[in-house]
Amino acid sequence: MAKIHYREIEGNSINYYILLGFFAVIIAIALAATYYMEHNGHHVTGMTNQIVWGVPHVFAVFLIVAASGALNVASIASVFGKTAYKPLAPLSGLVAIALLMGGLSVLVLDLGRPDRLIVAMTNYNFKSIFAWNIFLYNGFLVIVGVYLWMMMEHRMNKYSKAVGFAAFTWRLILTTGTGSIFGFLVARQSYDAAIMAPMFILMSFSFGMAIFILILMGSYAGTGRPLGTAVLSRLKNLLGVFVAAVLLIVAIFHLTNLYATEHHGFEQFILLNGGIYTFLFWGVQILLGSLIPLFLLYSPATRESALWITISCVLVITGGLAQMYGIIIGGQAFPLNMFPGFEVSSSFFDGVVNHYSPSMPEIALGVGGVAIALIMVTIGIKVLRFLPLSLDDAIVDPHYKPATEETAESEATA
Amino acid sequence: MSQTDDHTNNDQVDNGHVNNDHVNNYRRKFLGQLAAVTATGALGSGLVLNNFAQARPADEAVSSNVRYGLLIDTSKCGNGCDACVKACNDENGLQGFDRPETDAQWIRTVKLRDKSTNRTVSLPMMCQHCEFPPCVDVCPTGASFKRADGIVLVDKHLCIGCRYCMMACPYKARSFIHEELTGQVQGIPRGKGTVESCTLCVHRVDKGETPACVEACAKDGHKALIFGDLKDASSEIALRISKEASMQVRGDLKLNPGVRYQGI
Amino acid sequence: MQSTFITNITGIRTALLSLMLFCLPAFAGVPTPDIPKGKGDKCVEETDFMRKNHMELILHQRDETVHRGIRTKKHSFKECINCHAVKDDDNVPVDFKNPKHFCNSCHTFAAVKIDCFECHASRPGNDKRGHGKTNDSAMSKH
Numbered sequence: 001m002a003k004i005h006y007r008e009i010e011g012n013s014i015n016y017y018i019l020l021g022f023f024a025v026i027i028a029i030a031l032a033a034t035y036y037m038e039h040n041g042h043h044v045t046g047m048t049n050q051i052v053w054g055v056p057h058v059f060a061v062f063l064i065v066a067a068s069g070a071l072n073v074a075s076i077a078s079v080f081g082k083t084a085y086k087p088l089a090p091l092s093g094l095v096a097i098a099l100l101m102g103g104l105s106v107l108v109l110d111l112g113r114p115d116r117l118i119v120a121m122t123n124y125n126f127k128s129i130f131a132w133n134i135f136l137y138n139g140f141l142v143i144v145g146v147y148l149w150m151m152m153e154h155r156m157n158k159y160s161k162a163v164g165f166a167a168f169t170w171r172l173i174l175t176t177g178t179g180s181i182f183g184f185l186v187a188r189q190s191y192d193a194a195i196m197a198p199m200f201i202l203m204s205f206s207f208g209m210a211i212f213i214l215i216l217m218g219s220y221a222g223t224g225r226p227l228g229t230a231v232l233s234r235l236k237n238l239l240g241v242f243v244a245a246v247l248l249i250v251a252i253f254h255l256t257n258l259y260a261t262e263h264h265g266f267e268q269f270i271l272l273n274g275g276i277y278t279f280l281f282w283g284v285q286i287l288l289g290s291l292i293p294l295f296l297l298y299s300p301a302t303r304e305s306a307l308w309i310t311i312s313c314v315l316v317i318t319g320g321l322a323q324m325y326g327i328i329i330g331g332q333a334f335p336l337n338m339f340p341g342f343e344v345s346s347s348f349f350d351g352v353v354n355h356y357s358p359s360m361p362e363i364a365l366g367v368g369g370v371a372i373a374l375i376m377v378t379i380g381i382k383v384l385r386f387l388p389l390s391l392d393d394a395i396v397d398p399h400y401k402p403a404t405e406e407t408a409e410s411e412a413t414a
Numbered sequence: 415m416s417q418t419d420d421h422t423n424n425d426q427v428d429n430g431h432v433n434n435d436h437v438n439n440y441r442r443k444f445l446g447q448l449a450a451v452t453a454t455g456a457l458g459s460g461l462v463l464n465n466f467a468q469a470r471p472a473d474e475a476v477s478s479n480v481r482y483g484l485l486i487d488t489s490k491c492g493n494g495c496d497a498c499v500k501a502c503n504d505e506n507g508l509q510g511f512d513r514p515e516t517d518a519q520w521i522r523t524v525k526l527r528d529k530s531t532n533r534t535v536s537l538p539m540m541c542q543h544c545e546f547p548p549c550v551d552v553c554p555t556g557a558s559f560k561r562a563d564g565i566v567l568v569d570k571h572l573c574i575g576c577r578y579c580m581m582a583c584p585y586k587a588r589s590f591i592h593e594e595l596t597g598q599v600q601g602i603p604r605g606k607g608t609v610e611s612c613t614l615c616v617h618r619v620d621k622g623e624t625p626a627c628v629e630a631c632a633k634d635g636h637k638a639l640i641f642g643d644l645k646d647a648s649s650e651i652a653l654r655i656s657k658e659a660s661m662q663v664r665g666d667l668k669l670n671p672g673v674r675y676q677g678i
Numbered sequence: 679m680q681s682t683f684i685t686n687i688t689g690i691r692t693a694l695l696s697l698m699l700f701c702l703p704a705f706a707g708v709p710t711p712d713i714p715k716g717k718g719d720k721c722v723e724e725t726d727f728m729r730k731n732h733m734e735l736i737l738h739q740r741d742e743t744v745h746r747g748i749r750t751k752k753h754s755f756k757e758c759i760n761c762h763a764v765k766d767d768d769n770v771p772v773d774f775k776n777p778k779h780f781c782n783s784c785h786t787f788a789a790v791k792i793d794c795f796e797c798h799a800s801r802p803g804n805d806k807r808g809h810g811k812t813n814d815s816a817m818s819k820h
Binding site: 438470472473474475476559561562563567569570571594595596597598599600602603604605606608616620621 | 714736740742744745746747748749750751756758796797798799801803
């Protein structure tokens with residue numbers, strides 16, 4: 001394997017600035033939306049006393065989960081010693097930090113009192129998994145930051161494996177913590193399951209990989225640097241495995257619930273008659289977000305096409321957002337079962353499926369989080385040497401045979 | 415109204431006679447005095463009627479020798495009666511904005527219909543003041559806390575409005591303040607962006623009075639709500655619970671709520 | 679309970695504030711805050727002490743009251759409000775929106791923003807004075 005040369009991207013083209021401007025506008029809209037929501041109070045959002053976490057949380061949790069997943073590429077390189085992934089490791093770390101920052105921004109800006117963030121940083125209830133997560137998120141930023149330093153500073157390279165191992169362990173704990181935010185909620189039928197933690201870990205693998213592949217392809221296409229099939233086909237195969245793994249654990253989650261009679265009501269709601277939530281589950285999460293990408297990623301007709309890989313990634317992300325929506329909002333929409341065997345009614349919406357329609361400011365804030373992540377990556381690759389000059393097969397693939405060069409070239413330019 | 419209250423206190427004394435030979439003299443004397451004051455009170459203010467016990471001195475911290483709770487006898491709940499809800503809203507200055515999905519409700523009337531027998535029950539539902547409150551467990555900043563005497567509260571100075579406690583509460587007891595408020599009642603701080611719930615009228619309890627809902631229910635003659643110290647074996651609530659069947663909502667969660675129900 | 683960080687900031691602020699107040703006589707012509715007098719002869723602590731430390735007392739008492747149920751009157755926020763209520767021309771206590779409000783008289787001058795009254799009643803009484811009005815004005819905003 002040839003030596004890898006990392007270089008900043010030039011980033012002086014009109015298109016680069018248009019891209020930056022585009023993200024900046026979206027972030028500005030998100031900040032305006034935040035000001036509007038915080039100034040008027042949350043009654044201007046779709047959130048209520050029944051659905052207390054809305055679209056901002058769907059985006060925030062999605063981004064946070066994807067952040068730890070995006071670090072996987074670096075982990076595969078340094079923890080599992082797969083040299084083919086090594087050139088991608090710095091970008092993987094950058095994307096991980098950026099996604100986490102994006103997600104946390106959304107989470108913080110949706111607080112009832114974002115001005116009291118300092119309180120959250122100075123007062124901890126150590127029994128709260130939420131408080132633990134504050135540590136886990138901050139720690140993640142620090143560890144990945146150090147990890148990047150070890151990888152990118154030549155003299156420090158020798159430590160990168162050890163730090164990479166720490167980062168890998170940390171990210172697993174982090175996603176366990178994020179899943180446990182829901183898993184620990186004993187009150188609600190939809191949560192209260194230990195399987196939430198491993199489910200979130202697998203989801204992070206899948207969502208993080210899809211986002212990473214898109215960013216990788218986007219930045220290489222945008223800069224005209226060569227990106228070989230070897231890298232892409234490894235990544236997309238891995239994505240396929242992750243998507244299948246999520247499918248499996250989602251099946252286990254629902255089958256376990258179906259075994260227990262007390263959960264039949266909730267399962268019926270999600271799987272059969274939950275309206276939008278049933279549609280999101282079968283139509284978007286399972287069909288669009290899992291089965292179709294699986295087919296596209298492995299079918300001989302599409303598996304080598306950069307376009308179809310891109311489409312697959314977009315579908316996986318769409319399915320992931322739908323899955324988050326189902327978990328977070330569907331889980332709250334289903335009524336609490338306070339009095340089993342009774343039909344319940346009250347002025348506080350007891351016993352009914354809770355209504356939620358997302359408002360524009362909420363959506364703007366959520367999308368703003370994505371823009372924050374992407375603008376960080378866009379700026380990051382310009383100011384520091386995250387991207388290898390070339391990811392051509394000849395450079396990356398340890399099993400490279402020159403005979404395949406022609407196909408590789410045509411693939412990269414496709 | 416005072417007539418009923420007079421009755422109430424005499425009932426307590428009777429209870430003491432019939433059920434508890436060891437009822438201490440001090441207590442009997444105190445209740446007797448209370449009855450006398452009550453009779454006098456028929457002419458004037460009703461405030462002092464609601465004393466349930468000797469008030470704790472203002473400079474003394476709450477103690478875990480006490481655990482406050484409520485016993486709610488749903489069979490005494492008046493049909494369509496919402497006196498407790500009105501009293502709570504009035505006492506705590508809860509104002510609606512005609513937005514039912516976001517307006518705060520600390521106490522609400524819940525109607526139940528048994529799916530197999532069609533029997534209907536109506537009951538007030540509020541913070542259950544759990545011994546092991548999930549809202550306290552999940553609160554990242556420690557804003558949700560349980561006072562030594564078992565009252566679960568939100569320290570709004572620490573609340574960042576993350577609403578995780580609302581996700582965790584099995585009783586939907588909490589509300590988030592969705593808009594700027596003005597004209598709050600003195601001593602009942604409430605403000606935009608924080609979470610709140612029934613305080614068991616802690617400001618009244620600290621003065622030795624009963625919660626507003628309990629007072630209103632008694633005033634209406636239903637006396638479906640009894641407030642008291644669950645740890646004091648001679649209190650009416652403890653006596654009733656030790657002799658009569660009562661249940662905890664979502665008892666399966668083993669949170670040991672301080673609010674018990676009868677007749678569900 | 680209160681973080682040292684915030685306490686420190688408060689400390690710095692109060693130090694600056696008291697410095698400003700002490701220096702006032704030296705600057706003739708500089709507008710000085712017109713601080714209304716409270717009820718009774720004197721405050722629960724020396725006036726100078728209160729100028730520098732009222733926030734510490736309020737913060738301390740706040741945690742004592744909220745978490746331990748201690749409701750002594752001496753340093754109680756409610757008693758501050760009751761004693762220092764400023765009445766308008768109709769003899770009704772003014773709320774925090776009014777520049778004449780006791781806390782405003784100095785905090786506006788010192789440009790120190792406080793958020794106590796986002797939640798707490800800024801004038802005495804449980805008479806729910808603002809309620810009907812509040813509801814209406816809140817409604818009319820939307």
